[in-house]
Amino acid sequence: MRIGELSRRTGVSVPTIKFYVREGLLPAGELTSPNQASYGETHVQRLRLIRALLDVGGLSVAGIREVIVAVDDPERSVHEVLGAAADRMVPRYEREPGGGVEEARERVAALIAARGWRVHPESPASEALTVALAVLEEVGHDTFTEVLDAYADAAERVAVADLDYVAHQVAREELVESVVVGTVIGDAIFSALRRMAQIDASDRMYGSVN
Amino acid sequence: MRIGELSRRTGVSVPTIKFYVREGLLPAGELTSPNQASYGETHVQRLRLIRALLDVGGLSVAGIREVIVAVDDPERSVHEVLGAAADRMVPRYEREPGGGVEEARERVAALIAARGWRVHPESPASEALTVALAVLEEVGHDTFTEVLDAYADAAERVAVADLDYVAHQVAREELVESVVVGTVIGDAIFSALRRMAQIDASDRMYGSVN
Numbered sequence: 001m002r003i004g005e006l007s008r009r010t011g012v013s014v015p016t017i018k019f020y021v022r023e024g025l026l027p028a029g030e031l032t033s034p035n036q037a038s039y040g041e042t043h044v045q046r047l048r049l050i051r052a053l054l055d056v057g058g059l060s061v062a063g064i065r066e067v068i069v070a071v072d073d074p075e076r077s078v079h080e081v082l083g084a085a086a087d088r089m090v091p092r093y094e095r096e097p098g099g100g101v102e103e104a105r106e107r108v109a110a111l112i113a114a115r116g117w118r119v120h121p122e123s124p125a126s127e128a129l130t131v132a133l134a135v136l137e138e139v140g141h142d143t144f145t146e147v148l149d150a151y152a153d154a155a156e157r158v159a160v161a162d163l164d165y166v167a168h169q170v171a172r173e174e175l176v177e178s179v180v181v182g183t184v185i186g187d188a189i190f191s192a193l194r195r196m197a198q199i200d201a202s203d204r205m206y207g208s209v210n
Numbered sequence: 211m212r213i214g215e216l217s218r219r220t221g222v223s224v225p226t227i228k229f230y231v232r233e234g235l236l237p238a239g240e241l242t243s244p245n246q247a248s249y250g251e252t253h254v255q256r257l258r259l260i261r262a263l264l265d266v267g268g269l270s271v272a273g274i275r276e277v278i279v280a281v282d283d284p285e286r287s288v289h290e291v292l293g294a295a296a297d298r299m300v301p302r303y304e305r306e307p308g309g310g311v312e313e314a315r316e317r318v319a320a321l322i323a324a325r326g327w328r329v330h331p332e333s334p335a336s337e338a339l340t341v342a343l344a345v346l347e348e349v350g351h352d353t354f355t356e357v358l359d360a361y362a363d364a365a366e367r368v369a370v371a372d373l374d375y376v377a378h379q380v381a382r383e384e385l386v387e388s389v390v391v392g393t394v395i396g397d398a399i400f401s402a403l404r405r406m407a408q409i410d411a412s413d414r415m416y417g418s419v420n
Contacts, residue, residue, distance in 0.1 A: 048350070079416040086405055117410040125405035132398040140258070141391050150371035151396070152403055154364035159407035161360035163415055181351050183405070186361070188342040190404070191397050193362055195296055195335035197369035198393075200327040205373055206289040 003029065006039045010047040017047070023061055025050055025068055049177045053085075057180045063088045071176055078172065082179050087124045089183050104133040115152060162186065213239065216249045220257040227257070235260055235274055259387045263295075267390045273298045281386055288382065295386050297334045299393050314343040325362060372396065 007014045020026040026046055029037030046068075053059045053067060070076050070084040108130050109121045119126060162182055169175040217224045230236040236256055239247030256278075263269045263277060280286050280294040318340045319331045329336060372392055379385040 077416060079412050082412050082416070083409060086408060089405075112406070115410075117406055118413040119406045119409045123406070123409065125402050125409065129399060129402035129406065132395055132402060136391070136395050136399075141388065141395075147371040147375050148399070150367055151400055152407070154367045155400060155403035155407040156411075157360055157364045157367070158404055159411045161357035162404075162408055163411040165357050167415065178351065181346070183408075185342055185346050185351075187397075187401050187404070189339060189346075189358070190361055190365060190400065192335050192339035192342060193365035194368055194372075194397070194400070195299075195393070196322070196327055196329045196333070196339065197362070197365040198296060198372055199293060199329045199333065199335065200325075201366075201369045201373040202289050202292050203328040205377065206287060206292070 001039050003037065003039060006043055006047070009044055010051070012047050012051065020047070020050060023065070025061070025064055045171070045173055049173055049180075052177050052180045057085075057089050057184050059088055067176065071173055078175065081172065081176055082166075085176050085179050086183060089180065100134045100137045101130060104130045104137065107133060111148065111152065115156075158186070158190065211249050213247065213249060216253055216257070219254055220261075222257050222261065230257070230260060233271055233275070235271070235278055255381070255383055259383055259390075262387050262390045267295075267299050267394050269298055277386065281383055288385065291382065291386055292376075292389050295389050296393060299390065310344045310347045311340060314340045314347065317343060321358065321362065325366075368396070368400065 001009070003014055003017060006012075007017060010017075012020075017026065021028050026043060029039040029043070032038045049068075049071075050064060053064045054061075059067070067081075067085050067088065070081045076084075105121070108126050111117075112119055112121055112126065162179075165182060166175055166178045169178050211219070213224055213227060216222075217227060220227075222230075227236065231238050236253060239249040239253065242248045259278075259281075260274060263274045264271075269277070277291075277295050277298065280291045286294075315331070318336050321327075321339075322329055322331055322336065372389075375392060376385055376388045379388050
């Protein structure tokens with residue numbers, strides 16, 4: 001198809017498509033004449049991945065390039081590609097924790113060991129947990145960590161469902177797209193469900209009495 | 211105590227304390243002389259609540275006033291106070307969904323009914339879920355909703371742990387503070403744990419083979 005049709009099919013403007021080609025995010029079309037290039041389904045798919053990483057994942061163009069390099073590298077295992085995408089989507093907590101980071105890091109390492117999780121204690125996700133726990137202690141809610149095991153149980157349940165969903169994708173590119181979309185929108189979905197379940201639990205606990 | 215000591219104990223500057231008093235967020239101190247006021251533990255507690263709502267909850271001054279009015283109103287049940295705080299902390303998804311909102315709303319209502327959750331289908335949390343599901347469908351991942359039940363199970367597990375934690379707080383003000391801190395930092399904690407559990411699940415599924 002011509003670039004105009006690629007634009008219509010994907011909702012991405014022609015100048016933006018050209019920008020992605022220049023930046024190396026999208027392979028150039030096949031030249032059919034000196035002034036005309038032809039695009040195929042792989043371009044549609046790749047544009048969908050780029051938009052997912054950009055709009056939903058909030059990644060920068062440089063971050064997208066890193067993920068795409070990993071997707072295109074046949075030497076990288078699926079696990080490595082998923083890791084490359086996921087590492088760039090760890091939300092970072094704004095507030096800098098004062099102290100207690102070392103103690104929180106030890107608690108995270110202990111949690112990983114107790115769970116038998118095959119996760120590096122210095123992965124971006126582990127670091128994000130470390131900072132959140134340090135902030136929690138800073139604001140005087142260190143006993144909240146008592147409920148950490150319930151959270152970890154629930155996270156395992158969700159992660160297994162996530163991976164089951166991902167496993168239905170056949171193409172490697174679709175698989176990465178699923179992880180990106182599922183990870184980011186999945187956070188929003190879980191956050192909303194948690195509020196709803198809290199309202200229900202609060203109603204049962206406090207609703208009828210004062 | 212004098213305002214200087216209140217400032218030292220809470221880490222909130224004297225001009226900011228005076229601003230909170232003017233805005234009606236903090237009760238004025240008791241006048242001990244025409245130019246001097248005395249503050250007590252309730253002021254320390256209230257400042258901690260204000261900072262939690264502001265720094266961690268990301269609420270505006272107007273939003274904080276609404277929560278504080280609810281906390282101070284003896285007619286409001288604990289459940290209503292928790293609801294007033296939680297409704298203001300529902301994260302909103304940036305992207306406006308194109309269509310499919312009505313269908314998503316029906317799916318959310320069906321989920322609430324199937325779970326027996328005592329949640330209004332038009333509560334901010336239900337609306338947030340509706341939008342997230344509509345976005346998911348828009349980007350072509352409507353089959354993701356198959357895993358919604360696993361998410362809802364996990365959310366129930368987390369919400370019960372949340373409420374158990376909150377139930378340990380004796381004072382009504384501390385209870386609201388716990389909900390704010392637990393809700394916002396709890397989201398960050400769960401998000402990090404979900405990534406870690408995903409890395410583990412991905413390693414088990416794809417780690418050894420390609």
